Amino acid sequence: MNNEAPTNPFDNENLPFFVLINEQQQYSLWPQITAIPAGWAVVHGPQSRADCVKYLEVNWTDMRPASLIRAELGLR
Template identity: 35%
Template sequence: MESSEPETQTLFKVVLNDEAQYSIWPAERDNALGWRDEGTRGTREACLEHIDRIWKDMRPLSVRRQMEP
């Protein structure tokens, strides 16, 4: 087997935009315009698992707000 697989070594971070849509992004890279850190860092799998736990309402924030009475 290959000794080093760079993919698995890459650290990721959990990010979100103003619509409270979550994604992952390489930990060392600057965020894209309009995205901010959620705070979690780790492997790709760890970040995705975290998102699975916290992203309960997948509606964009603007939609959620518009629907609130």
Template identity: 40%
Template sequence: MDEQMMRVVINDENQYSIWPEGKVNPIGWENQGFTGTRAECLEFIGTVWTDMRPNSILKILK
């Protein structure tokens, strides 16, 4: 089982991903504030990312 610490990151489109703790975030991604194992981070994302449509699409639909 992979116990490497990861963190949840988010971009301007309100899309979530995970990134290894201790590495610089990719350009355009910011820390969301949750750190844990891969499984814990994915579980967290599953609870908070309920609408997977990017912000740019949501603006068009409004």
């Protein structure tokens, strides 16, 4: 059995994570050691990966981008 940490930081449950959001109200789980990309903002963390996943489960209830929701509602 291999007990080494994953080489991909997105898969490493031992790292602290952020939850990010963009202007389309889409979320992303992001390791703290990785630079936050342009157009995204931190809304939660740094916390454990498991805590961030729980945050996403509670807060990201509609996967549609904000622009699609507005279009479906007849808004601009």
